[in-house]
Amino acid sequence: MLEIKNLHVKLQDEDKQILKGVDLVVEPGTVHAIMGPNGSGKSTTSYVLSGRNGYEVTEGGATLDGKDLLEMDPEERAAAGLFLAFQYPVEIPGVGNMTFLRTAVNAQRKARGEEELSAAAFLKEVRAKAKALKIDADMLKRPVNVGFSGGEKKRNEILQMAMLEPKMCILDETDSGLDVDAMKLVAEGVNALRDGKRSFLVITHYQRLLDHIKPDVVHIMANGRIVKSGGPELALEVEENGYADILAEFA
Amino acid sequence: MPVLQAKRDAAVARMAVLPVVPTSGWTALARAAAAERLSVMGMPGRRDEYWKYTDPTSLSQVDVRSAAVLQSDESPVFGDIDRLKIVFVDGVFDASASDDLALAGIEIERLETAASEDAHWASALFGVLEAKGQSPVERPLAALNTATVADGILIRVTGKVEKPVSLIYVHSADNSDAVLHHVVRLEEEAELTLLENGPAAARFNMVLEVDVADRARFSHIRAQGRDHERRAATHIFARLATESQFKSFTVTVNGVLTRNECVIELTGDNASAHVAGAALGDGDFHHDDTVFITHDSVNCESRQVFKKVLRNGAKGVFQGKILVKADAQKTDGYQISQALLLDDDAQFLAKPELEIYADDVACSHGSTTGAIDENALFYLRSRGVPLADAQDMMILSFLEDAIAEIEDASLADDIRGRLEGWLTRRRV
Numbered sequence: 001m002l003e004i005k006n007l008h009v010k011l012q013d014e015d016k017q018i019l020k021g022v023d024l025v026v027e028p029g030t031v032h033a034i035m036g037p038n039g040s041g042k043s044t045t046s047y048v049l050s051g052r053n054g055y056e057v058t059e060g061g062a063t064l065d066g067k068d069l070l071e072m073d074p075e076e077r078a079a080a081g082l083f084l085a086f087q088y089p090v091e092i093p094g095v096g097n098m099t100f101l102r103t104a105v106n107a108q109r110k111a112r113g114e115e116e117l118s119a120a121a122f123l124k125e126v127r128a129k130a131k132a133l134k135i136d137a138d139m140l141k142r143p144v145n146v147g148f149s150g151g152e153k154k155r156n157e158i159l160q161m162a163m164l165e166p167k168m169c170i171l172d173e174t175d176s177g178l179d180v181d182a183m184k185l186v187a188e189g190v191n192a193l194r195d196g197k198r199s200f201l202v203i204t205h206y207q208r209l210l211d212h213i214k215p216d217v218v219h220i221m222a223n224g225r226i227v228k229s230g231g232p233e234l235a236l237e238v239e240e241n242g243y244a245d246i247l248a249e250f251a
Numbered sequence: 252m253p254v255l256q257a258k259r260d261a262a263v264a265r266m267a268v269l270p271v272v273p274t275s276g277w278t279a280l281a282r283a284a285a286a287e288r289l290s291v292m293g294m295p296g297r298r299d300e301y302w303k304y305t306d307p308t309s310l311s312q313v314d315v316r317s318a319a320v321l322q323s324d325e326s327p328v329f330g331d332i333d334r335l336k337i338v339f340v341d342g343v344f345d346a347s348a349s350d351d352l353a354l355a356g357i358e359i360e361r362l363e364t365a366a367s368e369d370a371h372w373a374s375a376l377f378g379v380l381e382a383k384g385q386s387p388v389e390r391p392l393a394a395l396n397t398a399t400v401a402d403g404i405l406i407r408v409t410g411k412v413e414k415p416v417s418l419i420y421v422h423s424a425d426n427s428d429a430v431l432h433h434v435v436r437l438e439e440e441a442e443l444t445l446l447e448n449g450p451a452a453a454r455f456n457m458v459l460e461v462d463v464a465d466r467a468r469f470s471h472i473r474a475q476g477r478d479h480e481r482r483a484a485t486h487i488f489a490r491l492a493t494e495s496q497f498k499s500f501t502v503t504v505n506g507v508l509t510r511n512e513c514v515i516e517l518t519g520d521n522a523s524a525h526v527a528g529a530a531l532g533d534g535d536f537h538h539d540d541t542v543f544i545t546h547d548s549v550n551c552e553s554r555q556v557f558k559k560v561l562r563n564g565a566k567g568v569f570q571g572k573i574l575v576k577a578d579a580q581k582t583d584g585y586q587i588s589q590a591l592l593l594d595d596d597a598q599f600l601a602k603p604e605l606e607i608y609a610d611d612v613a614c615s616h617g618s619t620t621g622a623i624d625e626n627a628l629f630y631l632r633s634r635g636v637p638l639a640d641a642q643d644m645m646i647l648s649f650l651e652d653a654i655a656e657i658e659d660a661s662l663a664d665d666i667r668g669r670l671e672g673w674l675t676r677r678r679v
């Protein structure tokens with residue numbers, strides 16, 4: 001279970017407050033969606049949870065299954081079961097996608113005291129999962145995300161998620177840049193991981209993704225806070241009317 | 252001109268303490284000419300433009316600074332490679348440690364033995380390519396080498412050699428001062444891979460002259476010694492004929508001072524020259540790659556790829572020049588030098604130069620200095636890769652472009668192992 005309590009975050013190098021008291025609880029097995037205007041703090045929330053440098057938590061906190069996330073290094077958070085599908089996946093020239101995936105999978109296993117996956121077992125698994133996401137062998141051989149199209153990068157994020165089998169998956173605009181078919185593939189990939197225990201926090205601007213990945217709860221983030229939460233109908237309302245009405249209530 | 256006089260005096264003083272060289276035999280003329288060259292230009296000085304970033308004093312002065320012999324449990328460099336081994340200890344050929352100098356398609360002789368003969372094929376090359384390489388930029392340490400060298404290897408390749416020739420430089424005495432000079436001639440369509448490894452001595456002055464005839468292919472992989480206090484000044488002078496190929500890669504891990512000069516002249520059409528290097532330095536480490544490639548023929552290609560990883564006060568230097576003469580149309584010249592600085596104390600100085608007199612050429616050069624990409628590092632860590640492993644992955648990936656210049660996969664893997672070893676040793 002992910003619990004965010006009264007999370008206040010400012011930029012480390014600047015006197016700029018970005019999150020101003022985020023409260024959010026994601027129960028095991030549920031899908032939560034976060035929508036909200038550009039610049040409202042959605043990505044910042046995901047970065048702070050996964051441990052990116054440059055932010056300072058001034059108040060509040062966040063835990064995963066009771067463990068203080070903010071105390072941990074990014075790799076420890078990953079081993080604890082947190083995964084972030086990046087809004088902008090990073091290109092890493094010179095590091096092969098396959099090598100990267102295998103290093104990551106085995107590093108997490110090692111951190112959890114589990115046995116490392118053999119080369120053969122890893123290969124078998126990665127091939128099957130890549131196939132389901134229509135990621136071809138050539139893409140697996142290439143350097144991480146280098147020369148990948150926008151949509152290929154997003155599918156590659158989902159492949160990593162499928163291989164790492166995290167408990168808590170945060171997807172930051174994974175739907176942006178995807179064509180209709182790719183969006184279906186990605187949604188299927190996500191849905192295949194739904195097992196009643198794994199949780200998802202899906203950041204998106206569009207209702208369409210939520211047609212495929214059915215959320216239990218939809219939150220609206222504005223100006224560094226969750227300003228409204230509701231059922232899937234909230235996403236429909238945003239789709240139809242934009243944020244004006246919702247934001248007006250809190251002005 | 253007091254400065255020049257001081258440099259000349261230094262040259263005379265330096266030559267005086269080196270062993271007396273033969274005054275007869277086919278090398279005598281070349282040696283005398285080199286001594287004459289050196290006495291005119293003098294030893295390199297701190298104020299020379301070409302030594303702006305690297306202090307030549309400890310390389311050129313009479314006294315050698317001592318260097319402790321490194322005790323290492325690392326597996327021997329190229330240990331798994333089937334090769335013909337030629338061993339030098341503190342710059343002296345060691346017959347008992349070397350293999351029989353016989354291999355199909357190749358003639359190998361020791362310079363010291365061959366020098367007493369009256370005539371020799373190497374007389375057309377010994378000190379000749381070096382002398383040619385003295386202009387437009389003077390390279391006094393190379394002239395010093397030709398004038399005073401006692402030992403080295405002469406290799407004439409007539410066919411495709413089945414295994415690499417491997418020069419192994421053992422460092423034994425703390426204050427050893429070694430000078431070696433090798434000459435390699437590849438006849439038409441011949442092929443050779445030359446390996447070099449080891450520190451050689453506390454101070455090492457090495458010249459390698461390579462003459463590559465039409466359609467011949469020369470490949471050179473070098474791993475310089477890891478002894479922390481060792482100093483080295485090396486020069487490669489290569490001349491490339493029509494459709495020939497030259498590839499040289501050097502890995503340098505530690506060593507307080509290294510100056511590697513590579514001077515290549517593309518004299519035949521459609522020739523290709525690649526020079527690459529990976530240098531890793533931690534602390535008291537100064538590494539200088541100085542490259543001068545002259546295009547003097549049509550449709551030739553040259554490529555320079557130099558990467559340095561520096562930390563904790565380590566300093567890297569790159570001086571790379573591509574000179575395209577007026578008749579060298581369709582030249583394809585490329586040069587990249589990059590440094591990865593692991594902290595704020597490390598420093599990289601680069602001087603890339605293009606001088607082009609032909610009008611139909613494609614030449615590009617670039618130089619970058621930077622830290623490990625924070626975004627990439629976070630991305631790797633967010634997938635569970637521990638910080639130190641993520642850093643190592645980034646460092647190795649940074650070096651990969653240079654390693655990629657090694658054609659042979661098992662040699663490339665051996666070199667990768669050296670780089671990983673350096674990273675692992677930094678962990679403890």
Ligand SMILES: Nc1ncnc2c1ncn2[C@@H]1O[C@H](COP(=O)(O)OP(=O)(O)OP(=O)(O)O)[C@@H](O)[C@H]1O
Nearest residue numbers: 011018036037038039040041042043044045054087
């Ligand atoms: N490192 C930074 N430096 C300066 N401003 C920053 C930084 N990180 C975030 N911000 C600012 O914080 C605010 C929130 O950014 P964030 O990326 O979290 O928004 P978002 O809700 O994800 O927006 P979008 O929907 O456009 O992706 C923005 O105004 C952004 O410019």
Ligand SMILES: [Mg+2]
Nearest residue numbers: 042043044087
């Ligand atoms: Mg965002």
